[in-house]
Amino acid sequence: MNRVVTSMTLTQGVAEHIRNLIHRGEVGPGDRLPAERELAEQLGVARISLREAIKILQDDGYVEVRRGAHGGTFVTELHRPVENWRARMREQSGEIDDIVDFRIALECHSARLAAQRRTRADLAALRSAIKNLDQVDGRAAFRLTDSQFHSGLARAARSIRLENAVHTARGELFSPHDLLPFVEPIEETRNDHQAIYDAVRDGDADTAETLMREHIERAREQLRVIVFGAQGTERRSRSNGRQRRG
Amino acid sequence: MNRVVTSMTLTQGVAEHIRNLIHRGEVGPGDRLPAERELAEQLGVARISLREAIKILQDDGYVEVRRGAHGGTFVTELHRPVENWRARMREQSGEIDDIVDFRIALECHSARLAAQRRTRADLAALRSAIKNLDQVDGRAAFRLTDSQFHSGLARAARSIRLENAVHTARGELFSPHDLLPFVEPIEETRNDHQAIYDAVRDGDADTAETLMREHIERAREQLRVIVFGAQGTERRSRSNGRQRRG
DNA sequence: CTTAAAAGGTCCTAGGTTCGGACCTCAAAC
DNA sequence: GTTTGAGGTCCGAACCTAGGACCTTTTAAG
The missing domain is CATH 1.10.10.10 (Winged helix-like DNA-binding domain superfamily/Winged helix DNA-binding domain)
Known part of the structure; x- marks a missing residue:
């Protein structure tokens, strides 16, 4: 009260x-x-x-x-916004995990529902997003096509609240890929998206959900690298905000 | 844009x-x-x-x-608000499913995280909520203890965004149980909560998530009965909003 | 019966937000 | 240097919000 x-x-x-x-x-x-x-x-x-x-x-x-x-x-x-964002994320160290946990909740269930409800048009949009990922010229454009895939999946889930929440949650983070100092994630992302697409196409809800979870967990690691530096991954096992509220 | x-x-x-x-x-x-x-x-x-x-x-x-x-x-x-709410839900027939899908996304992942992160204090709060469920006098009070359990679970998930979203989403629906013309759901709910609690206590994330999904799907059926009447369950397979957007 | 206390009801001033519209100024293209 | 497609500035009206002063109703105590 x-x-x-x-x-x-x-x-x-x-x-x-x-x-x-x-x-x-x-x-x-x-x-x-x-x-x-x-x-x-x-x-x-x-x-x-x-x-x-x-x-x-x-x-x-x-x-x-x-x-x-x-x-x-x-x-x-966006140099200054990115720096500010990194600084803020470093200060409130639990924030990234909070957002990513939220994204997992939303996008995993979106993937599940998409597998059950997708139309042919949805699948076409997803294929197109994956295809664009290959032909992307710069990292900035990469960010757009990544967004297209996830948005398309949320749309295919046929839940207005879920779709809106996915957009909101994704908007709280900078899409990481054009910030990373290395480039492998692009190929990795393409593979993830393709696998998720296959599961959605086949109507395999459990697999779609699981793959999405793994996909976003990888994104979590990338975000940690971006914000905390290369040793961010190890730092996680120590005291990275996660347990701060009990 | x-x-x-x-x-x-x-x-x-x-x-x-x-x-x-x-x-x-x-x-x-x-x-x-x-x-x-x-x-x-x-x-x-x-x-x-x-x-x-x-x-x-x-x-x-x-x-x-x-x-x-x-x-x-x-x-x-709350007679008038309930009637208005039912009328609104009947008009926009996809609305219930939209909200429930959203709740499933949020609360299933909450259950999963709770199983991984719960503290002893969390478990105590959940036990208390289950215990109160037994000793409840009226249906109105039932609604409170039901809310306590779900809130406690969201809290145990240790994600601020998730917890807030759970509250928001739950607030969009009337808790159904004091609206139902029959009383079995109370015992059913108690069993569901107990099973979810057990999984959370044992740290069994997959089971907690699955049980929560089933629990909320049952709530979906109850809501359908409340809004559409006893035949609501069958009507679902016909054209209950779900596919209206493709 | 009177009065004190605890509530909601009303009113006022001041400042911020939003709207829609009119009009001014800059800079590139022709 | 004129045109034109921007952004920049200003104005009045309506509404929202804050915070405080003061009024009215109802109940319970004395």
Whole structure:
């Protein structure tokens, strides 16, 4: 019978929405957002609310705004946001595990449901996402296709709440792959996705779920490397936040 | 790059918070909420915001307000909210499945994590919740102890996001048991909870997860009976929303 | 019967948010 | 240097929120 209720302003909500799109890789470095008036209408908010949101993102280094005929709002290289994010994750060391645990809950069940409910169109979208993974030029684009696969799976699960929650949870992390100092994970990810796809296609819910769990656990390790450095994996067995609340 | 962002006012947020407490059974018919000034402070909002929220709940028939020395805000018998809820669920027939699918994702993984991470204190809390289930006098009180078990499990999972999401998702449904026209589910629930507890105590994550899935699937059937009537179970195989989006 | 106390009910000021719209300014392209 | 497609600025109205002062109702105690 206690606890506190908080409320976001529209401005904050819009900022978070756009930040999540960037985190998930839906829009990446160099991309231009739609013009303010246009985007405001798309989002269903007043222009001033959007402008305030952009201001926040600008201050945080996510976007930069250029005036003039070919101006607009452009996503930066994200160096500062990534550093801030890493610092925050290092400070609150349980945070990564909390988010990843949440993602596992959501995406494993999504995979299970997708295996039971997928349509031909769903499978086609997933195949396309896997295919794009091969032909990706840069790491930034990689992030988008990775996002496409997971989003497609969430969509195939046919659960609105689940899909939204997957997007929200994924938006809390930077997609890791273009941050890693090595490149094997790309091939690894492709294999994981292919295996999950096969299970979903065959309607094998248990396997799809298990593979997804393993896939995200690998992502957890990658995130640890990114945030804590190469020795992050070992540090885990010591006292990495996990047990901090008992 | 589209979609709409919405934002709740504080008032709406507070109303939803209290409504969720009622739905989850944390406060039930006849219970009195703390005095306005006191509750406002507990929630960290201005009194007027709380008052507006109470007004909403009053209009929806969740609470009634009495003035005077021994006055206050009292939870009603909830007849009207339950009817409204049933009507809404009947209209949007996919809604129940959507919520239940979401709950399965959250609570199954909670059960899994709980089996891996539970402390002695967690186990004690769960035992206590099961024990109270036996000694419950009325159906209303049953709802509370049911909520206690599931909350205790979410807490034992040691994931803040998971725990919050479990609460939110449970708050979207009325706990069914005091709505059912028959009483067997109470014993059934006790057995389910006991079995889940055993698995959690033994650290058997797979079993805990599976049992939880079955437990919530039973709840799904009960909800169908409540909303659609006794034939709801059969209707499911026809066209119960589930496939409406492909 | 009167009064004190505990509640909800009402009102006010001040400041923040959001909306929609009008109008200004910059910078690239022609 | 003009055009044009941006972003930048400003305004008034409506609503939300905070926090506090004060009023009214009801019950129980004296």
